[in-house]
Amino acid sequence: MAKVILTRWLARQFTAGQIEHQVPGLTIRALARELEYRYPGIIKHLEDGVAVAIDGEIYQNAFLEKVEPNSEVAFMPPIEGG
Amino acid sequence: MAEKTYKWVGTRQPRPDGADKVTGRARFGADFDMPGQLVGKVLRSPHAHANIRSIDTSKAEALPGVKAVMTSADMPDMPDEMAPAGEVMVNLRDVTRNVMAREKALYDGHAVAAVAATTEAIARQALALIEVDYEVLPHVIDVDQAVAEGAPILHENLRTKNVDGAEDTLTNVAARIQFTKGDMDSGWSQADVVIEHAFTTKPVHQGYIEPHAAVASTTEDGQVQLWCSTQGQFNVRGYCAKLLGMETSQIRVTPSEIGGGFGGKTVVYGEPLAIKLSQKAGKPVKIVMTREEVFRGSGPTAAGAMDVKLGATKDGRIVAADLNIRMQAGAFPGAPVGPACMCSFACYDIDNINVVGFDVVSNRPKVAAYRAPGSPVAAWGVESAINMLAEKLGMDQLELRIKNAAREGTKTHYGPTFKDIGMAATLDAAKNSPHYQTPLKPGQGRGVAVGFWFNIGMDSSAACHVGEDGTVTLISGSPDIGGSRASLALMAAEELGVDYQKIRPIVADTASIGFNFLTGGSRVTFATGMAVVQAVREAIDELRARAAKLWEVDVEAVIWEDGCAKPAGSNVGDFEPLSLAEIAVNAGKTGGPINGHAQLNAQGAGPGFGAQIYDVSVDQDTGHVTVDRCTVVQDVGTAIHPDYVEGQLQGGVVQGIGWALNEEYIYNDKGQLENTGFLDYRMPVASDLPMIEPIIVEVPNPNHPYGVRGVGEVPIVPPMAAIGNAIAGATGIRMTDLPMSPPKLSAAIDAARVSEAADD
Numbered sequence: 001m002a003k004v005i006l007t008r009w010l011a012r013q014f015t016a017g018q019i020e021h022q023v024p025g026l027t028i029r030a031l032a033r034e035l036e037y038r039y040p041g042i043i044k045h046l047e048d049g050v051a052v053a054i055d056g057e058i059y060q061n062a063f064l065e066k067v068e069p070n071s072e073v074a075f076m077p078p079i080e081g082g
Numbered sequence: 083m084a085e086k087t088y089k090w091v092g093t094r095q096p097r098p099d100g101a102d103k104v105t106g107r108a109r110f111g112a113d114f115d116m117p118g119q120l121v122g123k124v125l126r127s128p129h130a131h132a133n134i135r136s137i138d139t140s141k142a143e144a145l146p147g148v149k150a151v152m153t154s155a156d157m158p159d160m161p162d163e164m165a166p167a168g169e170v171m172v173n174l175r176d177v178t179r180n181v182m183a184r185e186k187a188l189y190d191g192h193a194v195a196a197v198a199a200t201t202e203a204i205a206r207q208a209l210a211l212i213e214v215d216y217e218v219l220p221h222v223i224d225v226d227q228a229v230a231e232g233a234p235i236l237h238e239n240l241r242t243k244n245v246d247g248a249e250d251t252l253t254n255v256a257a258r259i260q261f262t263k264g265d266m267d268s269g270w271s272q273a274d275v276v277i278e279h280a281f282t283t284k285p286v287h288q289g290y291i292e293p294h295a296a297v298a299s300t301t302e303d304g305q306v307q308l309w310c311s312t313q314g315q316f317n318v319r320g321y322c323a324k325l326l327g328m329e330t331s332q333i334r335v336t337p338s339e340i341g342g343g344f345g346g347k348t349v350v351y352g353e354p355l356a357i358k359l360s361q362k363a364g365k366p367v368k369i370v371m372t373r374e375e376v377f378r379g380s381g382p383t384a385a386g387a388m389d390v391k392l393g394a395t396k397d398g399r400i401v402a403a404d405l406n407i408r409m410q411a412g413a414f415p416g417a418p419v420g421p422a423c424m425c426s427f428a429c430y431d432i433d434n435i436n437v438v439g440f441d442v443v444s445n446r447p448k449v450a451a452y453r454a455p456g457s458p459v460a461a462w463g464v465e466s467a468i469n470m471l472a473e474k475l476g477m478d479q480l481e482l483r484i485k486n487a488a489r490e491g492t493k494t495h496y497g498p499t500f501k502d503i504g505m506a507a508t509l510d511a512a513k514n515s516p517h518y519q520t521p522l523k524p525g526q527g528r529g530v531a532v533g534f535w536f537n538i539g540m541d542s543s544a545a546c547h548v549g550e551d552g553t554v555t556l557i558s559g560s561p562d563i564g565g566s567r568a569s570l571a572l573m574a575a576e577e578l579g580v581d582y583q584k585i586r587p588i589v590a591d592t593a594s595i596g597f598n599f600l601t602g603g604s605r606v607t608f609a610t611g612m613a614v615v616q617a618v619r620e621a622i623d624e625l626r627a628r629a630a631k632l633w634e635v636d637v638e639a640v641i642w643e644d645g646c647a648k649p650a651g652s653n654v655g656d657f658e659p660l661s662l663a664e665i666a667v668n669a670g671k672t673g674g675p676i677n678g679h680a681q682l683n684a685q686g687a688g689p690g691f692g693a694q695i696y697d698v699s700v701d702q703d704t705g706h707v708t709v710d711r712c713t714v715v716q717d718v719g720t721a722i723h724p725d726y727v728e729g730q731l732q733g734g735v736v737q738g739i740g741w742a743l744n745e746e747y748i749y750n751d752k753g754q755l756e757n758t759g760f761l762d763y764r765m766p767v768a769s770d771l772p773m774i775e776p777i778i779v780e781v782p783n784p785n786h787p788y789g790v791r792g793v794g795e796v797p798i799v800p801p802m803a804a805i806g807n808a809i810a811g812a813t814g815i816r817m818t819d820l821p822m823s824p825p826k827l828s829a830a831i832d833a834a835r836v837s838e839a840a841d842d
Contacts, residue, residue: 009259057686059539060538061683062685074496074497077421079421081604082454082603082794
């Protein structure tokens with residue numbers, strides 16, 4: 001099970017405030033689908049307009065990236081820069 | 083990662099674009115001209131906030147020499163929703179209104195109409211003939227005044243995102259964002275010492291020397307060519323296609339050399355207007371902003387007002403940290419409040435953190451990115467408060483930071499847990515630097531501050547074309563704003579094993595290379611560098627295959643080493659090494675041109691940390707601050723080209739010194755900007771600066787073939803607080819509002835004298 005960390009806003013909107021979740025999933029896409037199954041409507045907020053940190057490394061437009069069973073997956077606002 | 087030795091990476095070679103730039107031959111945005119081109123000029127609102135009742139362009143259109151006039155009515159309106167444009171998610175309703183006002187002018191300098199004429203004089207005359215009927219409205223400039231009850235409302239449709247029950251409330255607050263970690267009550271209960279203070283910053287302009295410039299040429303079949311100064315030609319293409327209802331393949335954008343961007347050239351202003359005017363006139367149209375227009379009409383970085391609270395144990399362990407930050411977005415939502423909140427305490431390992439941020443609109447130009455957008459604003463408050471905590475604890479300012487530094491395994495307040503990071507190594511390098519080991523002279527103060535930026539990856543494409551003489555053209559789509567052509571060529575030379583001078587890197591237009599996300603976020607040497615390495619490796623595989631054909635052996639029997647194809651072992655056969663040139667000259671006989679291509683979404687950018695040390699002297703009579711010495715320390719992963727890494731570090735520091743000591747927008751009571759030139763908007767010049775001593779720390783990023791992290795963002799994060807801390811050391815006065823300009827510091831010194839006299 002990967003440990004998924006949602007933003008406070010997503011948690012408030014979809015998961016009754018629960019920020020951390022244990023989710024099976026081999027990829028970000030699979031993980032997002034599982035979260036959608038649990039919390040209908042959340043997937044569009046996980047697939048577009050967000051960055052994902054997998055084990056501390058930031059991925060943008062993450063979709064097919066692998067997630068290991070003990071990975072930490074944190075969803076966060078997208079990052080651009082100057 | 084074991085330390086590697088390289089032949090080219092890490093060396094200081096001449097930059098490929100250097101000769102053109104120092105001889106004046108390089109062509110910047112305003113240098114490009116087309117036969118028969120018209121001059122485009124933009125009419126701008128003199129009001130900070132006004133309804134536009136009507137615009138009458140008939141007199142301008144009738145003026146001889148005027149070939150086209152446009153208003154927002156010439157562009158389709160856009161839905162109020164986030165949509166991709168060049169891989170950036172933007173609210174196109176806001177973007178089209180920022181490019182040209184519709185119902186309202188929202189800031190002094192807001193574009194309201196544009197003309198194209200045969201001469202600049204006629205174009206200016208035509209602007210004067212356009213009649214705009216304004217209904218002037220109350221305006222608001224300051225961010226905290228914009229959130230106050232009764233403030234003038236900029237957008238009737240704006241509601242605060244992420245706040246329950248905000249659906250029916252008119253507001254200037256576009257969004258609220260919050261990050262938390264741990265238990266704040268527990269944190270405060272552990273604290274022996276608490277610091278709580280408010281800090282403010284002013285918006286500052288990136289101050290690029292080259293103004294925005296664009297030349298558009300359209301054809302009868304709808305094709306558009308656009309030449310412009312930009313950090314991202316593909317993003318310009320995406321924006322213009324959306325705003326004008328075109329397909330991206332109809333627009334070919336060529337980036338000029340760029341005279342500075344720093345984030346300010348990641349958006350569009352005159353580009354879609356030049357295209358529309360060209361379409362209407364049937365001729366090329368060139369729009370070049372004046373310096374005044376750059377200040378009034380283009381985006382500075384956001385300002386912020388914040389409250390910082392820190393709690394620590396007696397031995398200097400920070401146990402609770404709280405930040406409430408309101409950031410000014412300008413006329414449309416989009417302040418970099420997310421990055422500000424995330425970066426705020428990223429340098430520290432603190433168990434209990436609460437950060438709340440607000441994205442606030444006011445009657446100023448819509449903000450644009452500026453190096454590490456958001457992070458310097460938060461650092462001004464946080465890093466000042468860290469020093470106040472050190473003073474209260476009686477600890478050395480650097481030791482307090484070392485004691486609380488983020489390390490591998492530190493869980494950030496915005497979610498991720500850090501892996502391989504260089505924060506501790508950076509602080510150690512600062513502590514051991516000659517600068518920090520040198521005692522202060524009488525009257526001087528020393529300040530330290532640290533900074534963080536994520537660094538980013540994103541999409542890049544690259545191509546490697548081997549010429550018939552064995553030289554190589556290296557093609558990317560990343561505008562070179564900081565020496566990236568040199569760094570990309572160095573990595574290509576390292577891979578190929580050939581002389582750096584044999585590699586010619588170019589920046590291609592949108593029709594000549596696959597998509598590249600813009601140059602920004604310290605991404606190019608990391609992300610486009612990865613694409614370059616992949617493209618070159620593909621070319622090397624082809625070179626091995628061609629050598630195998632010439633030798634009539636399997637490709638697996640050929641290795642690439644020192645710029646040559648060689649037999650993998652003695653059993654392959656007795657073959658002399660084949661050089662790149664020898665293989666290239668036979669390319670036609672062995673299968674045709676030899677090229678390599680790569681396209682990728684670069685993942686795994688490595689976080690960047692920096693620390694800076696300043697010694698300052700303060701003229702007690704005038705409040706003038708002299709920066710006597712400055713050392714900038716940063717973990718860059720690997721310095722591919724140390725000269726340009728150091729240049730990025732020094733450049734960020736210079737801009738930070740200006741932000742700290744002088745730069746601000748000055749508005750009159752009508753909300754009109756009064757300092758629209760470099761004489762009145764005072765940026766540092768060489769005579770204002772000491773030698774800035776760079777110390778490069780290299781903790782390689784394991785996700786990049788050469789360990790690159792990124793450079794350009796972090797150096798602008800610490801200067802403001804570090805200088806404020808140095809001023810506090812020199813004077814005993816804690817400044818809390820930027821800039822710490824002579825009038826303000828002088829007033830603070832005078833107030834302190836009065837206070838001391840009263841105490842006596």
